Amino acid sequence: MTVEISDSRLANHIAEGCGDILKGIRSSGLLRGLALGDAGDVLAQEWISRVLDQHRPEDGFLSEEDTDDLTRLQKKRVWIVDPLDGTKEFSTGRQDWAVHIALVEDGKPVCAAVGLPDLGVTFKSSDVRAVTGPLSRRFVISRNRPPAVSKYIAEQMGYETKGIGSAGAKAMSVLLGDYDGYIHSGGQYEWDQAAPVGVAIAAGLWCSRLDGTEITFNNEDTFVPDLVICRPEIKDEVLAHAAAFAEANGNS
Template identity: 65%
Template sequence: MSAPLSDARLTDLIAQGTGEILKGVRGVGLLRGRALGEAGDELAQNWIARVLEQHRPDDGFLSEEAADNPARLKKNRVWIIDPLDGTKEFATGRQDWAVHIALVIDGIPQHAAVGLPDLGVVFSSSDAKHVQGPLANKIVVSRNRPPEVATYVCEKIGSEIVGVGSAGAKAMNVLIGDYDAYVHAGGQYEWDQAAPVGVALASGLHASRLNGDKLVYNNADTYIPDLLICRPELADEILGHASDYFDQHGSFLARKSG
């Protein structure tokens, strides 16, 4: 009988396997558009659920693609999953989609992996290190709904603003140094954030709400209005400018995601 997998190894293997499933679904070319995205979501979700049922049957579970079970709120170990983050990007042949796998323990992502399957890489909290050195002078935002607060911050710090698809893709591009920060204020859910935040924090990046509050997961209400992931040396400056923006314009509380 084989030895049980560690949490870290299981997290990484789920991200890797999910990516392979999704590439296979798309690679044969039999589905396009919405049908392709729906098939990818469904097949990846089904496989992940079966893996966790076999390897971690007592843990809680929260996924974008599954009905929420309130029993997770009584568990200190909860898997927070987005099998396919960036369905539109996936379905239209873009590369900026991702797989999000996080094991949250007592509200904090302790083990996390973000797969960028088209790039053939899985970023893991067990070995992540963010790029240091010269700044890129670029901030990455939602490709579909770039937030006004990000434009304000960019003007204040003299950075270019760039739109990218998946939240995981945006966060990991901060980790590798293509961008200095990821600023989001269009609303997200826990499955959009838990894995990217877990990897980002493990790598030494800053991650918080735009008001500086700590990010805590496995809540009854899974909606989170905003997010900042950035180089640690920029955190205070960006948070300060974001605070100034919200003082002038009011907080962004609309319940929409993007």
């Protein structure tokens, strides 16, 4: 008989357990590089799938590491996960990789967890609050593909930019107050964004597309072109500069 567990506790436990699995695989020192990343992706995915099959067999499922059979589109409740966000960072010994677990109902995250295992912390939508106080006047952006729009907005606002690996690590750095916003363009997928957005919204941060529209999940096309997560007091200025950039570059 399966012990009943709430959605939020399940999300939190999956994120923490997945982090433990990934750290265990890496700490053995028996795999390196691509082989290490591949093993982490496969083993973490298999464990998550088995946990959800046992505890939430009626829910839909979407993961970077699993085949999308689109039956999720008929489900009200869908788990959207990335067992290892930042495979390159994980494989090369960096700390800026993450575990993403989110439950979405009718397109919106209702509970989410972002684990940063190397830092020993899991951010949970059930118990989270963003840092307030003075602005850092810094934006966090993609380390591997810094988008032109983020640099434009930073220049207009007199901000510095810093590149970090995982989308989850970037989003949580805003929550911690290290940066005032995370600006991304150039494309991601729903599993990159669902858990970070779910935690960020619960913490009181602003989350939207760069044109200000709400981000929804469990779409047939899982590609999401862009994202902004920022402190609410600067969101109007960020979105205004994003609109100006789009107009100047013929994307209006």
